[in-house]
Amino acid sequence: MVYHYVTNFFNYGIFIYAMTIMSAYLVLAYVSLRSIRNYIKHYNNTYFDNILRSPLAPSISIIAPAYNESLSIVDNIRSLLSLHYNNYEIVIVNDGSKDNTLQRMIEAYSLVPVQNIVLDEIPHKQVRGVYESTNPAFKKLKVIDKENGGKSDALNAGISYASSELVACIDVDCVIEDDALLRMVKPYLEETRRKVVAVGGVVRIANDCVIRDGRLMEVRLARKWLPTFQTLEYIRAFLLGRMAWGQLNGLLIISGAFGLFDRKLVLEVGGYDTRTVGEDMELVVRMRKYVADQGISYKVAYVPDPLCWTEAPDTLSVFQKQRNRWTRGTIETLRAHKEVMFKRKYGLMGMLSYPFWLLYEWLAPLIEFFGLIYFAVLACLGWINWQHFTILLVLVYTFAVFISWLSLLIEEMTYREYSGGWALLKLLLAALLEPIFYHPITVWAAVMGNYDKFVRKKKTWGEQVRKGFTSSSM
Amino acid sequence: MNDWLNWVAPQDRWLFWVIAFNVLLFSTVFIAIMIYRSYYILTHKRERKFRSTLLSLLSGALNYPEREQHYAAKIKKLVRRTWQVEILLDNLVVMCYSFSGVYEARSKALYDLFNLREISQRKLKSRQWHEIVEGIIELSIVGGSNDVKAILPLLEHENFHVRKEAKIAIVEIGEVRGLMEMEARMGLMSRWTFISILSILHRSAFKLKKEELEKLKNSDNPAMLRLTQHLEKFSVAS
Numbered sequence: 027m028v029y030h031y032v033t034n035f036f037n038y039g040i041f042i043y044a045m046t047i048m049s050a051y052l053v054l055a056y057v058s059l060r061s062i063r064n065y066i067k068h069y070n071n072t073y074f075d076n077i078l079r080s081p082l083a084p085s086i087s088i089i090a091p092a093y094n095e096s097l098s099i100v101d102n103i104r105s106l107l108s109l110h111y112n113n114y115e116i117v118i119v120n121d122g123s124k125d126n127t128l129q130r131m132i133e134a135y136s137l138v139p140v141q142n143i144v145l146d147e148i149p150h151k152q153v154r155g156v157y158e159s160t161n162p163a164f165k166k167l168k169v170i171d172k173e174n175g176g177k178s179d180a181l182n183a184g185i186s187y188a189s190s191e192l193v194a195c196i197d198v199d200c201v202i203e204d205d206a207l208l209r210m211v212k213p214y215l216e217e218t219r220r221k222v223v224a225v226g227g228v229v230r231i232a233n234d235c236v237i238r239d240g241r242l243m244e245v246r247l248a249r250k251w252l253p254t255f256q257t258l259e260y261i262r263a264f265l266l267g268r269m270a271w272g273q274l275n276g277l278l279i280i281s282g283a284f285g286l287f288d289r290k291l292v293l294e295v296g297g298y299d300t301r302t303v304g305e306d307m308e309l310v311v312r313m314r315k316y317v318a319d320q321g322i323s324y325k326v327a328y329v330p331d332p333l334c335w336t337e338a339p340d341t342l343s344v345f346q347k348q349r350n351r352w353t354r355g356t357i358e359t360l361r362a363h364k365e366v367m368f369k370r371k372y373g374l375m376g377m378l379s380y381p382f383w384l385l386y387e388w389l390a391p392l393i394e395f396f397g398l399i400y401f402a403v404l405a406c407l408g409w410i411n412w413q414h415f416t417i418l419l420v421l422v423y424t425f426a427v428f429i430s431w432l433s434l435l436i437e438e439m440t441y442r443e444y445s446g447g448w449a450l451l452k453l454l455l456a457a458l459l460e461p462i463f464y465h466p467i468t469v470w471a472a473v474m475g476n477y478d479k480f481v482r483k484k485k486t487w488g489e490q491v492r493k494g495f496t497s498s499s500m
Numbered sequence: 501m502n503d504w505l506n507w508v509a510p511q512d513r514w515l516f517w518v519i520a521f522n523v524l525l526f527s528t529v530f531i532a533i534m535i536y537r538s539y540y541i542l543t544h545k546r547e548r549k550f551r552s553t554l555l556s557l558l559s560g561a562l563n564y565p566e567r568e569q570h571y572a573a574k575i576k577k578l579v580r581r582t583w584q585v586e587i588l589l590d591n592l593v594v595m596c597y598s599f600s601g602v603y604e605a606r607s608k609a610l611y612d613l614f615n616l617r618e619i620s621q622r623k624l625k626s627r628q629w630h631e632i633v634e635g636i637i638e639l640s641i642v643g644g645s646n647d648v649k650a651i652l653p654l655l656e657h658e659n660f661h662v663r664k665e666a667k668i669a670i671v672e673i674g675e676v677r678g679l680m681e682m683e684a685r686m687g688l689m690s691r692w693t694f695i696s697i698l699s700i701l702h703r704s705a706f707k708l709k710k711e712e713l714e715k716l717k718n719s720d721n722p723a724m725l726r727l728t729q730h731l732e733k734f735s736v737a738s
Contacts, residue, residue: 064630068630071634071665073597073637076699076700080702082699212692215691215695216660218688218689218690411509414509421515424526427526428526431526431533432526435532435533435536438533438540442540450537454530
């Protein structure tokens with residue numbers, strides 16, 4: 027009798043959970059499809075020249091923390107210097123690199139120390155020096171050399187130094203499209219009724235793409251399967267998930283690789299939190315809370331154009347460390363802002379986004395993992411209804427494939443970055459294999475993230491191993 | 501109907517139908533992907549070939565005006581379908597807009613020669629907002645001051661993008677007259693529109709008369725007042 031109650035409770039509980047998550051994804055898919063069609067129609071009719079030529083275009087400071095980037099820093103800065111925008115500066119923050127990152131920049135860009143610079147807007151680790159170039163061609167470039175304090179601390183130092191209206195926080199080793207700033211600034215300029223506090227862009231996987239002198243020359247799908255699965259995942263997350271949340275004004279996260287923020291507002295909320303490893307999400311939630319508390323009508327906008335290309339982990343160990351960190355970051359943000367949940371004052375963030383993130387982004391891997399353990403126990407006891415189990419498995423699998431293929435259809439209708447036939451077939455195949463091979467890895471990494479956070483109390487970023495982009499010949 | 505499902509427990513039969521629905525959905529999506537990709541492959545090659553031929557003929561027409569009739573006849577023979585006309589329009593807009601305006605006069609002449617103004621003006625009456633925006637942009641770049649009248653009613657269009665582009669276009673082609681016509685109908689003005697209008701004014705040679713500037717300064721519209729603060733430098737004594 028007890029066995030019936032217990033198993034029914036878990037069976038129905040997990041089943042209802044699965045049904046709600048699938049329904050939620052269907053709704054997000056529908057919202058995304060509608061909004062991206064409208065966006066693409068407008069995309070083809072946008073001329074940026076008036077903004078490009080105008081000194082009245084909002085000033086932007088690109089803040090890029092650099093740590094041990096000596097191999098690629100010169101090329102990365104060169105590509106940032108050639109972005110198509112009138113009114114911007116680049117602030118590279120050398121975060122206590124142990125290699126010769128700073129020296130390479132000094133030599134390549136004729137940097138000299140600048141005196142009497144006080145950076146005290148947001149607290150950060152001590153600054154050892156600020157450099158500017160003697161060459162007028164590089165007058166947009168500024169370099170801050172400081173003691174190591176982590177990415178958030180470096181960003182805070184950069185934001186403190188910046189003098190622009192907007193700040194674009196990027197990863198220095200990402201490849202940014204030439205017109206990225208124009209596209210990202212557009213929501214700020216077009217909105218008349220609400221305050222745009224931040225704009226998020228799309229990050230795509232650059233593994234095996236042809237990159238030359240820090241510029242993307244040709245898009246190719248990664249050769250290895252691990253980055254290929256991540257490519258599919260990023261397409262699904264950005265074109266389906268974030269597009270829908272952006273349209274609903276419920277976006278909780280802007281990618282740390284490329285985001286544009288209102289500098290004044292970032293200063294008012296105190297900048298990035300250096301105590302969390304999920305600083306990108308935490309800042310957005312804090313900014314949204316702050317503005318909502320002031321009673322201001324606001325928007326966190328989203329631009330679905332592929333504007334930023336980054337290297338994805340191509341080994342299992344690095345990948346798991348990354349996902350572990352993402353999970354810990356999510357937990358830290360959700361815990362830090364739990365008062366937001368179900369509060370009408372915070373609008374869609376409180377009533378929908380936060381609960382969704384809590385229930386489906388954080389809890390889903392845990393429920394899946396413990397559901398697997400529960401299943402294993404029942405199987406040992408001989409209490410499994412195999413027919414029912416198989417039907418549920420097939421249901422979840424077919425739905426997962428549908429959602430992935432739907433995101434590929436949206437990609438095909440819109441940007442079609444992977445125009446090669448084999449790339450498309452490989453991505454379609456990846457969608458079939460993902461639930462079997464890739465998804466369990468992400469679940470395990472998320473479970474370990476929870477373990478590291480709650481049991482081992484881990485706080486650090488861990489070592490980020492990047493291979494960097496190698497120039498490929500055409 | 502459910503006889504063939506007898507082997508499935510009754511409480512699970514509805515799940516079977518949900519699975520069947522999922523399979524139908526992803527099969528439909530797969531077919532749609534294949535259709536889109538096939539269409540892209542088939543049209544891409546054809547379009548590329550057409551564009552290449554069109555560009556060389558346009559280049560001849562723009563660079564050798566003495567042989568305009570010869571190239572125009574070839575282009576008329578080449579451009580027959582609607583999609584080809586759209587590509588011709590696009591290219592003329594780009595030619596007019598780019599290369600620091602070197603080809604502006606020639607592009608506008610060709611635009612009139614091929615009767616493309618009718619197509620742009622027809623777009624203004626479309627029910628699709630993005631087509632209206634396309635038409636506005638075409639008229640603002642390759643059109644002339646006579647097109648202001650057609651664009652003016654769009655200042656009150658329900659779609660924000662249409663209103664925005666209409667405001668910019670009216671200043672682009674209407675200059676002073678356009679600005680004065682808009683005075684009472686500006687509505688809300690985004691920073692995009694504001695910067696675009698001022699950017700256009702910086703580039704162009706027209707001047708506001710003192711009385712025109714005074715009229716704008718006395719406008720009831722806050723957006724126009726904001727713009728007027730920057731217009732002093734464009735005015736001349738009457």
